[in-house]
Amino acid sequence: xxxxxxxxxxxxxxxxxxxxxxxxxxxxxxxxxxxxxxxxxxxxxxxxxxxxxxxxxxxxxxxxxxxxxxxxxxxxxxxxxxxxxxxxxxxxxxxxxxxxxxxxxxxxxxxxxxxxxxxxxxxxxxxxxxxxxxxxxxxxxxxxxxxxxxxxxxxxxxxxxxxxxxxxxxxxxxxxxxxxxxxxxxxxxxxxxxxxxxxxxxxxxxxxxxxxxxxxxxxxxxxxxxxxxxxxxxxxxxxxxxxxxxxxxxxxxxxxxxxxxxxxxxxxxxxxxxxxxxxxxxxxxxxxxxxxxxxxxxxxxxxxxxxxxxxxxxxxxxxxxxxxxxxxxxxxxxxxxxxxxxxxxxxxxxxxxxx
Ligand SMILES: [Ca+2]
Numbered sequence: 001x002x003x004x005x006x007x008x009x010x011x012x013x014x015x016x017x018x019x020x021x022x023x024x025x026x027x028x029x030x031x032x033x034x035x036x037x038x039x040x041x042x043x044x045x046x047x048x049x050x051x052x053x054x055x056x057x058x059x060x061x062x063x064x065x066x067x068x069x070x071x072x073x074x075x076x077x078x079x080x081x082x083x084x085x086x087x088x089x090x091x092x093x094x095x096x097x098x099x100x101x102x103x104x105x106x107x108x109x110x111x112x113x114x115x116x117x118x119x120x121x122x123x124x125x126x127x128x129x130x131x132x133x134x135x136x137x138x139x140x141x142x143x144x145x146x147x148x149x150x151x152x153x154x155x156x157x158x159x160x161x162x163x164x165x166x167x168x169x170x171x172x173x174x175x176x177x178x179x180x181x182x183x184x185x186x187x188x189x190x191x192x193x194x195x196x197x198x199x200x201x202x203x204x205x206x207x208x209x210x211x212x213x214x215x216x217x218x219x220x221x222x223x224x225x226x227x228x229x230x231x232x233x234x235x236x237x238x239x240x241x242x243x244x245x246x247x248x249x250x251x252x253x254x255x256x257x258x259x260x261x262x263x264x265x266x267x268x269x270x271x272x273x274x275x276x277x278x279x280x281x282x283x284x285x286x287x288x289x290x291x292x293x294x295x296x297x298x299x300x301x302x303x304x305x306x307x308x309x310x311x312x313x314x315x316x317x318x319x320x321x322x323x324x325x326x327x328x329x330x331x332x333x334x335x336x337x338x339x340x341x342x343x344x345x346x347x348x349x350x351x352x353x354x355x
Pocket of ligand 1: 237
């Protein structure tokens with residue numbers, strides 16, 4: 001700004017008055033407060049979230065407590081939003097029993113206490129299987145979602161997914177976190193092998209992709225509205241991965257059963273955590289879209305060779321309309337069998353006669 005050689009106004013009028021200064025200071029303070037509030041809103045919100053949600057009582061005559069009956073029928077498997085959901089095909093499904101919630105930390109802890117089971121994430125990565133990995137990526141651990149502080153790396157998911165040594169089902173957000181007081185939350189940081197071990201211990205198995213999808217649609221045909229972000233589910237509201245308004249009540253994971261169940265009485269089939277199925281993810285059935293890279297995590301283990309992967313279903317608390325519209329029954333992704341992730345859990349089924 002060039003100074004005028006001749007002041008056009010008396011000097012005292014070039015200085016803001018005290019009330020104006022005070023107003024400006026108040027405005028700046030308000031702006032700073034708003035920025036602080038915005039930046040920490042998600043964290044503060046999380047502190048006020050419930051640690052448990054009340055589940056409705058089941059009938060005393062329910063033969064398998066905690067499970068509901070899913071009647072058989074013919075499913076239109078798949079969807080048309082992402083290429084990996086194609087082609088939609090008819091699949092016959094027999095009736096089966098299914099856990100009405102995702103398996104919780106408390107339930108998994110009971111299994112570990114009874115069996116001494118050690119999860120994949122609690123063991124060092126086999127150097128023979130992953131000779132390409134540097135030592136820090138062979139330490140026991142899991143891939144954990146961490147809100148990014150900047151996105152200078154464009155859309156690279158490595159900005160919000162980190163392999164954290166020490167992360168496992170007991171320490172879902174990394175070594176410094178714990179599940180104390182969080183027994184009602186879905187257990188995470190497991191792999192296919194871990195989920196299957198629990199299911200077999202409980203005398204059950206994991207659902208196939210078709211069984212899971214049929215149950216998520218409440219044993220009915222696809223609805224006109226199933227492409228919409230579900231209201232009764234823990235997903236992501238706002239611009240992923242930087243803005244999470246948590247209008248659904250939860251910034252991160254929710255305890256099981258906090259949203260209305262579907263018509264069969266199944267809770268959280270959509271959102272909260274992805275759920276492991278027993279179906280291998282077959283490349284020749286699908287064309288992987290660029291969006292699927294987040295489920296592969298191959299970039300987090302540079303040079304990793306082809307490994308068995310299983311289908312996971314239902315989306316998670318990280319699914320947002322702008323990034324991963326996989327909060328749908330027909331959505332699917334692939335998950336490496338030897339890599340635990342913080343948005344992945346499971347539930348079991350029982351193939352037994354119906355009620
Ligand atoms: Ca949420």
